[in-house]
Amino acid sequence: MEVRFTLTMEDAVVEGQKIDRVIIDWIDETSYDSLLEISHDWLTTRESLAGKMHGLENVREMSLAMEAT
Secondary structure: OEEEEEEEEEEEEEOOEEEEEEEEEEEEEOOHHHHHHHHHHHHHHHHHHHHHOOOEEEEEEEEEEEEEO
16 A cells, blocks of 8 residues: 655754754555554654664654555
8 A cells, every 4th residue: 555654853953953843754655564563663662763863863752644645
């Protein structure tokens, strides 16, 4: 299935620079099982996502929206 992902970060600090809002939006083909896995990972370890983003030092709030298209 085709899914639209929207990652929103509020009050991010990237390489020492404060950014009020960052929105990353993409569409990807994924299976229902993969979508469940992504949802589970997001709910249990979303802080680890921030740790994987090069240059991201801090973020106050993050949200991930997933919508079948």
